[in-house]
Amino acid sequence: MIRVAIVGITGYTGEELLKILSKHPDVKITGLYGRAASETRDLKNIYPQFEKLNLKIEPLDANKIKENCDAVFLALPHAVAFEIVPQLVNAGVKVIDLSADFRLTNPEVYEKWYKVNHTAKEYIEKSVYGLSELNEESVKQAALLANPGCYPTTIALGLAPAIKNNIVDLKGVIIDAKSGISGAGRKSTQEYFQNEHPNFRAYKIAGTHRHIPEIEQELTVLSGSDVTVTFTPQIMPVERGMLSAIYVNLKKDLSSAQIIELYKEFYKGKPFVNVLDDGLLPAIKDAVNTNMCLIGLKVDKRTGKLIIISVIDNLVKGASGQAVQNMNIMFGLNQTAGLK
Ligand SMILES: NC(=O)C1=CN([C@@H]2O[C@H](COP(=O)(O)OP(=O)(O)OC[C@H]3O[C@@H](n4cnc5c(N)ncnc54)[C@H](OP(=O)(O)O)[C@@H]3O)[C@@H](O)[C@H]2O)C=CC1
């Protein structure tokens, strides 16, 4: 059994991790942690649905995690865990970080976009970006796993086969992306439902969203040359789910069916990506509560563009499910364990 802890258990992704890990056949939960200053509480007082697990939520204690755990999931806001990550990695605990702290390879880029000092810079090099459909071998070796952002997951998976098959020109790629409100964390979601539901709006447009450097970094890795994107995130009036519509110029005269064949071949053997048949488009209801990324494709013959629709559950494939998938790979398990 892999002994795991979840830090940030009171948050959305912490709860989702608990939901998945409590049913995982190879996992024993040995620690649930809240903030350092808070008191020990019964899990059932916060999540009555988990009463049968009979677990407690304790104040964060890195020494306890070092003693009791093989792996730890950090489900915390960015910049909160800089102090404990080095301690845990040095103690041989495998760290799976759901925040953006170790996703960007250049610390200056991180500091610019996240507007905080990175105080564990030497650990960036040691970290592995955990989009395992594209880099499973590196994930196998990871001691510190940077779990991808939700928007970047839809976009990198949506574009990877087209880039690798060299069928698209990445100049002028446009991404129109919609997220369920839980993407903003529990507190913002509560505020949204109190103050504006069922509103639907764009936010942080025109090169200002902090996922842009992550998206551009991963597309640049895939294509081998610098990529710049136009990214328009939007909040839709549902709790969870994410749909990215990606518009990119085709370099070759290919039909939708031909491109779908290339995509199916690229993701052959990847259990969590499903490329839909010609004529079908994914909807968020098909991905919610699953670890799947569903991809639909259509060529717009009039404009010469490929339109890619990439759909996930932001809390599962966009966060906690992908984190467990990565843990499975890091520990040599079947990557679907606990997730199907
Ligand atoms: N929600 C999503 O769809 C996705 C989230 N992520 C990332 O995952 C991480 C967690 O997100 P999410 O679960 O949505 O966030 P939430 O806001 O729902 O939860 C955050 C958790 O962190 C704790 N926390 C907040 N501030 C501190 C602090 N200063 N010190 C210690 N603990 C703190 C909170 O405790 P308390 O309850 O006491 O405030 C809570 O347990 C973030 O980095 C987020 O960007 C990544 C992909 C998708």
Ligand SMILES: CC(=O)N[C@@H](CCC(=O)OP(=O)(O)O)C(=O)O
């Ligand atoms: C709807 C919504 O507000 N979504 C969040 C998603 C960011 C997120 O989850 O942060 P990281 O993936 O970088 O950790 C946002 O746009 O800020």
